[in-house]
Amino acid sequence: MKRKTLEELNAVVARPGVTRRVFSGEGATLAFTTLEPGHTPRPHAHPNEQIVYVLSGRLRFTVGDEEATVGPGDMLVVPPGVEHWAQTLGTEPAVDLSVFSPAPRRLRARGSGRGSPAAMTGSPRRTRHGVRLPTGAGRSGARSRRGSPPRRPLRRTGRSRAAA
Secondary structure, X not given: OOOOOHHHOOOEEEEOOEXXXXXXXXXXXXXXXXXXXXXXXXXXXXXXXXXXXXXXXXXXXXXXXXXXXXXXXXXXXEOOOXXXXXXXXXXXXXXXXXXXXXXXXXXXXXXOOOOOHHHHHOOOOEOOOOOEXXXXXXXXXXXXXXXXXXXOOOOOOOOOOOOO
16 A cells, blocks of 8 residues: 655755655556745646645635636635746745646656655656656656756657667
């Protein structure tokens, strides 16, 4: 059984003013996100449904063309593929708990800040083919933010990177 406490999860700085603690299963991810006052909101979209539960603080949350001011106890749904963002209101940090389904690879792959998702999610990093990836492996075709070299592209034989 996979089991952790919130204190056991690594706090990963996603960008200035935004910190996450993430716990993933096979099909969903929980992300505890702290948004500091004055952080720069970044509109984005992802293919995962996101359900947000606000634990503390106040946020102006924009989902598509709708906007809502939310606080402790409020919940909202971000449908897959819809651009959204949140801005902290007031002088205290806002903390929310988001459930992502299916589990987003970008959160599972962030790890401890050194490219190790095992430290964050409690499981080794694997590709969809079940091949273990080295610590620090970034997105293909580009250097990761941590300076890892780009991964080699897959050969057309269908074999994985590790077997190529």
